[in-house]
Amino acid sequence: MRLIGSKTLSLGMVALLGWGLVPSASAAPPPPTNTVAKGNDWRIEPVAGGYRVTLDLDRRVPLRDALPMLAVDGRAIGVAKESADRRSVSLISKDPTVLKARDVKLTWSGDPDGQRSKAAAGPTDAEWLKAKMGPALADDPGAKGRYAVETAEYNLGDEAIYLPGLKQKSELRGKVYSPRGATGARPLIVFLHGRHQVCYGGDENGPFPEKPWPCTGVWKSIPSYRGYDGPAEALASHGYQVVSISANAVNAWDSDAYDAGAQARAELVLDHLDLWKKWSTVGGGPFGTKFVGKVDLRNIGLMGHSRGGEGVARAAVLNADRGGRYGIRAVLPLAPTDFARATVPGVAMSVVLPYCDGDVSDLQGQKFYDDTRYSVTGDNAPRSTVTVLGANHNFFNTEWTPGQSVAPSNDDWYEEGSESPCGAKYVGRLTAKQQQAVGTAYVAGFFRLQLGHEKQLLPLLDGSNGRAVSAGKAVVRVVAQAPAADRRDLSRLDQPLPAGAVSGKAKTAVCSSGCVQIEDQSQLPHWGPSWFAEKTPTLAVTKLSWTGKDGVLRVPVAAGQRDVRQYAALTFRAAPDAAGAPRTDLSIRVVDGHGRAASVPASTLGDALVRMPGSGDVTPKNLLRTVRVPIASLKGIDLRDVRAVELRTDRVASGSVFLSDVSFSRPGVGTSAPAVLLPKLSASSVKVQEGNTGTKNVDFFVTLSRPSIRPVSVYAETNGDLGQSVGQVARKVVFTPGQTRQKITVPVTGNTRDSDDLAFSLVLSAPHDGLLDEPFGHGLVVDDDPTPTLKIGPATASENAGVLKFPMTLSAPSDRYVSVQGDLKDGTAVLGKDFKAFDEEPPSRSFYAYIEPGQAKGVLEVRLVDDKVKEPAETFTASVTEVDAAQLKVPLGLIGTITDND
Structure with a gap:
């Protein structure tokens, strides 16, 4: 998605915002910016722990599946927090x-560099437009x-269940x-949609509601859950519930949730399964005995779209x-x-990656596969990734698709022309119905x-x-990745090779995030950072x-593993540099063993070593793909x-x-089942007083639910606005x-x-x-310093001074902005004729003043008319009616005196 300033939200986004787009007339003005750095709609201010970067928007932040970030001069600097009204x-x-x-x-987060430029067609685009298709399956x-x-709906209320992960x-x-x-x-299959607008149908320019949910008045709930009729009906027609x-x-x-709502979404799924346990055993609810004995709760599948994908994994x-x-x-x-x-061990998993995803543009879901594939010794569940060229993020859901949805919706890939490889009119781009057909085939086929x-x-x-004909x-x-029982791993290629493994004019190096020399992280699904676990190493290849x-990379086959007749193929993952x-x-x-050899060119086996389509920003994606050598093709050995x-x-x-994962399979x-035998990993939570001087060590504990007979490891890192305190x-x-x-x-x-209390996380x-049980430990640094008292004195100035300044003094500097606001009242001096709060017309009676963090003095300024x-x-x-972050008895009336200079 493009970088967005206060004046540059796209029309498509505006249509999706749902709640009102302008601030309430009674909203307090923003604090004046200091002189560190500022623009028309942004400011950078010194605070405890660094510099607060704030961006004001004249349109509310859209509800997207990616996380909002701020970029300074085109460089993403971190995940941003939305204000309560989503306007900054x-x-x-x-x-x-x-x-x-x-x-x-x-x-x-899906497109952290954020700036896309139109580019010429990529050097391999023509090859992908005529890419080879596999043989058609007899059973589509x-x-x-x-x-x-037959379909039915149930609705137990907008606030029927409490979600601890959401509070x-x-x-x-x-x-x-x-x-x-x-x-x-x-078998029962549960679908969970992703993060999308919640309400529609009201005044788009109206005030922001007191609560974003439930939808009230003329506002209607967007029925995102109704958007998957295609795969749902295909599955039901084959006997699945x-x-x-x-x-x-x-x-x-979920903008306030510590994990962006993953835990809450998981809790919601299990709450629905609790309902179905009751309805399929003793009955009740809206269906009576209709489903008693009709649902197999021992055989369940979950599909989650976008943040719903993270939700069902959790x-x-x-x-x-x-x-x-x-x-x-x-x-x-x-x-x-x-x-x-x-990671999602123990259960079968397939991750669908739409190549033209304009929301989660970095295809970060690839890491579910990378991280899970060897995460548990002997895991016998299969897993796969399915990359769909020409597909965007939204169109898998008809309620997120223009022309099909009841609420406003848009194409998340913003280019509307014929730009390669994802523009709406590009020959390789799928229409909404074509994309939905692909989704139906692979979702239904997987389950x-x-x-x-x-x-x-x-x-x-x-x-x-x-290939599915549909x-x-x-x-x-x-x-x-085939199940462990159907696979013989030769080398993951994630460790340095032994001496003598490489010969001729060739060399190898093991690398991770530094492998691909590309600045645009949205092109690096395997190697881009994850925003709550930014320091965790990514895939090593x-x-x-x-x-x-004459170069040769040789992977030996160990004794006892050399009979490969029971396997169908030799495979490895590869991508061109x-x-x-x-x-x-x-x-x-x-x-x-007799020195005889069979040789096959990789180019005859598929297009894994052909760069994926696109040129410039966002695409091409650098994705590892499979080189598959059928065992039957290895003649003469x-x-x-x-x-x-x-x-x-x-x-x-x-x-x-780049090379990875050499195996016969x-x-x-x-076999797939809940991984109940794995020991569970949890992070503790810590609450600590900040203290006045020096640095003290605060101890979190990572615990294992029981001793393990083999080593267990996990990565742990602090995350959040750590400031200078943490x-x-x-x-x-380990x-x-x-x-x-x-x-x-x-x-x-x-x-x-x-200062404010500082909340942060320890993320596993x-x-x-x-198995991750409590993957987020919660840290809270409690400020133990007294709130300073504030004094404001009267002021006198000549009318030609331009400004009258009421002195503001704190008993001690604060790490917070100390602010006051109130109204100006006429005396013998009259508003507009003799004074005004700001340089604006018509003159306002409301004033606002502040003292910067770290300072003990400031001024409340009133403009004078000469x-x-x-x-x-x-x-x-000047009647002070509100004060923030300091002690001051209000209301407080301050007398301003204007002397004449004529």
């Missing part, structure tokens, strides 16, 4: 370079099955899709934390956010495969490029570079005695590629067998200035052989 965003930065700011804009997962589908009440509302005439208990639930309350309140883990009450066996995050680097074990659908998701012209690329055709040629090639050479896999540079004289549905801590925590408690020490620096991410009339001294009263 701010953050505290420790970076002193912000003092040189020339510009501040609103941008988003997007086609309707033998059951007629607010939520609606319990859902749409039910049932196979008519089906007998017996049926589907429920799509509403999450508008979470969307309305729900699967939360369910396991609670003992696996429900048989959640399959999770499909659709265009998801992944702000905290969670039918994993919950129903309909193995005829394996080619759709096992990486062999089977997906039409869509170009889809699947990367798959091997970079192979060569300057001659963005700094190199747009297409490259390697030979894959498999050597047996003894498959009972395979000794090595070699990647050779004999196809191209020079180049570089065969298709399989594996030190940045980030490290890997529990050796038998250990259950580890200490994380965080330094806290005290002072004698009054990317666990290995453990006339040419000889007159006696005149007076007026």
